[in-house]
Amino acid sequence: MRLVYATRKSLLALAQCRAVIARLRALHPGVEWVEEQVVTSGDKIQDRPLADIGGKGLFVKEIEERLLAGSAQLAVHSIKDVPGIIPDGLAIVCIPRREDPRDALVAPRHGSLSALPAGATVGTSSLRRLVALKAARPDLNIVPMRGNVDTRLRKVDAGEVDAIVLANAGLIRLGLEARITDLLEPEISLPAVGQGALGIETRIDDEATRELLAPLHDAETGVCVAAERGVMIAVEGDCRTPIAAHAVRTVAGRLHLRAFIAKPDGSQCQRTERTLPWPASEADAAHLGRDVGHHLLAQIS
Numbered sequence: 001m002r003l004v005y006a007t008r009k010s011l012l013a014l015a016q017c018r019a020v021i022a023r024l025r026a027l028h029p030g031v032e033w034v035e036e037q038v039v040t041s042g043d044k045i046q047d048r049p050l051a052d053i054g055g056k057g058l059f060v061k062e063i064e065e066r067l068l069a070g071s072a073q074l075a076v077h078s079i080k081d082v083p084g085i086i087p088d089g090l091a092i093v094c095i096p097r098r099e100d101p102r103d104a105l106v107a108p109r110h111g112s113l114s115a116l117p118a119g120a121t122v123g124t125s126s127l128r129r130l131v132a133l134k135a136a137r138p139d140l141n142i143v144p145m146r147g148n149v150d151t152r153l154r155k156v157d158a159g160e161v162d163a164i165v166l167a168n169a170g171l172i173r174l175g176l177e178a179r180i181t182d183l184l185e186p187e188i189s190l191p192a193v194g195q196g197a198l199g200i201e202t203r204i205d206d207e208a209t210r211e212l213l214a215p216l217h218d219a220e221t222g223v224c225v226a227a228e229r230g231v232m233i234a235v236e237g238d239c240r241t242p243i244a245a246h247a248v249r250t251v252a253g254r255l256h257l258r259a260f261i262a263k264p265d266g267s268q269c270q271r272t273e274r275t276l277p278w279p280a281s282e283a284d285a286a287h288l289g290r291d292v293g294h295h296l297l298a299q300i301s
């Protein structure tokens with residue numbers, strides 16, 4: 001059996017994808033796994049904010065076209081790059097156990113967020129992070145910064161900015177934990193929808209591939225991600241909408257969902273949280289997320 005997996009060419013995408021495929025190879029040694037590297041529209045256009053060129057879906061569009069055409073059988077995505085609406089015929093069928101979802105600060109000359117001097121320049125391409133940073137440190141100068149992880153690290157090392165904010169999970173997967181100078185707790189920077197989680201996408205009717213992927217699925221992560229994506233879908237979140245949602249299973253046996261939304265300019269930030277008894281199904285979690293999303297949307301409409 002021969003299966004083609006499509007992946008972006010960035011170092012992070014390759015590291016994430018190959019780690020998943022290594023697990024699949026160990027589970028299914030009789031399968032031939034073939035890598036197809038794809039340059040997506042989001043990778044090609046680096047000089048403009050994502051919000052101006054079509055949103056985060058540009059990181060998956062060309063890959064999904066290959067899945068639909070049958071030239072590739074599966075793709076590994078960062079869940080936070082996957083739009084709320086997935087093309088007909090495709091589905092995220094497997095979500096492995098999540099990595100640490102927190103945001104990480106890389107500030108080589110200053111260390112922590114609190115130690116950054118007044119007026120320090122922080123680079124981020126995320127409106128969500130901009131809102132969080134401005135709430136915690138209104139004195140900071142937040143500037144747009146796109147590019148892969150290695151590109152952003154070079155810019156902070158060169159002194160173009162005093163600090164950058166990246167996903168902790170991405171730095172861990174690249175073996176770059178040593179670059180982290182501060183971890184931003186959810187109370188400071190609530191994570192993006194699905195941050196730290198990977199999703200494996202395939203065709204809905206490809207039963208053979210779905211069966212091979214099933215052992216990698218982590219039910220708890222799947223439920224938490226369903227709640228978070230429910231929020232995003234309800235508010236039709238995109239790169240112009242500062243939105244965050246983070247769900248966890250609590251020690252008290254509840255599904256706890258926290259979320260916020262703001263106007264595109266960062267104003268009118270609204271927060272809320274809800275819980276469900278555990279165990280919860282993905283459908284129940286998604287319903288909770290949609291309720292939270294509709295509630296937040298009503299607060300800023």
